[in-house]
Amino acid sequence: MEADGALDPRALERELREAVAADERRERENEAKLRAMRQHVRSYEEFRNIVLASHLKPLEKKDKMGKRRNVLWNPCAAQTKAPQASDVEIPQELDQLPGTSAEFYRDWRRCLKSGKEKYQFLLELGGKALGRIFQADLGFGLLGEFLAVLAENICHEDRDAILQILQSLSGTKRFGLNVDLLSESEKESSRDLFRKLQSMSRDYWTAGCPSSPDGCEAEREAHLMDTSLQKEAEEERIVMELMKCYQVN
Missing domain, CATH: 1.20.5 (Single alpha-helices involved in coiled-coils or other helix-helix interfaces)
Known part of the structure; x- marks a missing residue:
């Protein structure tokens, strides 16, 4: 409207x-x-x-993909300029991200070959776009594949983005049914993903808390610590709610 x-x-x-x-x-x-x-x-x-x-469907001559080229497809690496960043080779078709579920299925099945490519693909789309694309229905088997890819490739810098993706997917229609249909290996991937999220959260806030405040900055540092503890509690609440949605004990 x-x-x-x-x-x-x-x-x-x-x-x-x-x-x-x-x-x-x-x-x-x-x-x-x-x-x-x-x-x-x-x-x-x-x-x-x-x-x-x-x-x-069987590929025909006209369906053959064009020349592949190297594209730096890692937004986190591009921002931090980490020396370890490597080029992810993707087909030219993926220069434009999908806007519909049909386009997503095409790219996910035919164009993306490695788990790392699929991981970067999910991050590039983000939780908001994925929630919109799959608002009507999340296709059979995709949730388990998403969980496995995220669990295998998650890194500390992507923690917030992955939480947003998990929140958006949990709001799609028939989400509960998709969780019920997860295989045992996919359920283990889900458990592994949430274990890593919880561990990363603890490490982040432990490293970020100031130690032994003294002098004239004690009050300011105490305020920062209170704020950090509030944010930590809020993040932990979100993770626990998501664990219930994904039936992770």
């Missing part, structure tokens, strides 16, 4: 495209589930893989 109450045609068109894409995805996944049942698959993992691959 615009300020004068008129409808925004572009927003309506975008919502319609996302709704159509979500319906098509659900139809493909349901067909894949029925096909897997008819094939009498032997394990849940095999069943899950069939559903996850339901959108894939």
